[in-house]
Amino acid sequence: MNGFDLTILTFLTQHAFSAGLMTKTIKAIAGFYTFKGLVFIPILCWIWFKPHQHGEWDREVVIATLASGLLALVLGRLLAHYLPFRVRPIYNPDLHLHFPATEGEHELRFWSSFPSDHAMMWMSVATGIFLVSCRVGILAILYTAIFICAPRVYLGLHYPTDVIAGALIGVVVTYVMTSDFVRRPLAAPILRWIDKRPGLGYAMAFVLCFELVTQLDEVRILAQSVSKVVGHS
Known part of the structure; x- marks a missing residue:
């Protein structure tokens, strides 16, 4: 453990955000997709559709x-x-630091x-x-x-x-x-393909953005489940 990491972790756990409401807010921000990728996708859509x-x-x-x-x-x-x-x-x-309990932390x-x-x-x-x-x-x-x-x-x-x-x-x-x-x-061939098939192109873009927001978590869970089933068969 280097001094840089230890100093910041000690400050955050012992001196900062000690209020219960603040800790619950930070947990929500860290856990909800809404506060992560869902913020960026509308910005990328704005860039895509704004006048070039x-x-x-x-x-x-x-x-x-x-x-x-x-x-x-x-x-x-x-x-x-x-x-x-x-x-x-x-x-x-x-x-020797106390961190707030986090849902799903056992998975990590x-x-x-x-x-x-x-x-x-x-x-x-x-x-x-x-x-x-x-x-x-x-x-x-x-x-x-x-x-x-x-x-x-x-x-x-x-x-x-x-x-x-x-x-x-x-x-x-x-x-x-x-x-x-x-x-x-x-990008060039993808743009040409979207111009020819905009319906399918934007449908696939929606799926891609969804997976980006969720960080492929469901894909990972599905792959792990399939792997366990195959392993036990």
Whole structure:
């Protein structure tokens, strides 16, 4: 445990947000999809449908941003699986800190804390928004830091360095995915396909946005259930 993480965790658990109502509010913010991805999807829709000042560039960035978010989520979970295991603060007895109990926290006991897939995914999306609109993007980045990353640190689900590293990786993923040599070959055929089949295209976009908001949680649960059934058969 480094001093940076310990100092912030000690401050949050012993000096900040001690009121019960504040703790319940933070739990709700951390647990509800409404306070996470559902905030960003309307912004991406606004970018998609607003009058184009840069031709198809805005829409290309939206496609690359959606791809970046999903890629960051998958990459985050792969890194957590293959990197050395890091126990989450809430399960680390060496910290001697008391964290608020969180619903469903038992499911995370065997998930490595590093890096934060929440920080990777939503900072990736916020970065894509920033590339189109600096003002809206700055708000999106601040929202990610305050309402997505910070609550998970306060609840003991991540160390500060988990979310910082995750956020930086998310930014890099979007930077690469929105670069000309990746964005254009990825987005151009998708845009042409949507122009030809807008009904099917927007229907699939809705499903993709839904999975982005829920962070593929139901897909993961379904895959785990199928794996258990196959394993016992």
